[in-house]
Amino acid sequence: MWKLEGLGEYDARRPLTPTGTNLLGLLKHLAYVEMGYFGPTFGRPVPEVDPWLTDDVELNADMWATAEESLGDILALYHRAWAVTDATVAELPLDAPGSVPWWDPARQAVTLLQILTHVIAETHRHAGHADIVRELIDGAAGLSNGNDNLPEGVDAGWWSSYRDRLEQVAREAGGRGPDGA
Numbered sequence: 001m002w003k004l005e006g007l008g009e010y011d012a013r014r015p016l017t018p019t020g021t022n023l024l025g026l027l028k029h030l031a032y033v034e035m036g037y038f039g040p041t042f043g044r045p046v047p048e049v050d051p052w053l054t055d056d057v058e059l060n061a062d063m064w065a066t067a068e069e070s071l072g073d074i075l076a077l078y079h080r081a082w083a084v085t086d087a088t089v090a091e092l093p094l095d096a097p098g099s100v101p102w103w104d105p106a107r108q109a110v111t112l113l114q115i116l117t118h119v120i121a122e123t124h125r126h127a128g129h130a131d132i133v134r135e136l137i138d139g140a141a142g143l144s145n146g147n148d149n150l151p152e153g154v155d156a157g158w159w160s161s162y163r164d165r166l167e168q169v170a171r172e173a174g175g176r177g178p179d180g181a
Helices: 009-013 023-038 047-053 071-091 113-139 156-174
Strands: 097-099 109-113
Touching: 009 023, 009 071, 023 047, 023 109, 023 113, 071 113, 109 113
Parallel strands: none
Antiparallel strands: 097 109
């Protein structure tokens, strides 16, 4: 969520990849992922998820925020998703059985531990997307707000030189054939 801090409505939803990846869409998607996996999968109703489980939902509708959905709305949605996840994890044992109706029938039967692992992996993947998208917006990079986990003592000039060096190496390598010749 910190990748959205300090951004306005435009930058929060700005599509920066050919597939439209944007920060607010990533958060909206993850909210519905958590609500779906920790709600209906374990027989716990979450009315906000119901529209997303129908066959007539617009393709990729969870990957972007409409003009009517504000940054604050999506942040609040994600906080509600946390509450669903927290309640399910607190109330069910790790071996609690569930069923993921949108998965292949042969794989639908799951446990809470399997779903926790699945959602952690999906969140981790999308957090990486958010890292890159935020860096494209304004250069903000790193592990967390206040801890960029990047080399100390370097400035924009160093990064520019570093990037240029990598570009040159890529061009040199690209001039060789696949076998390195």
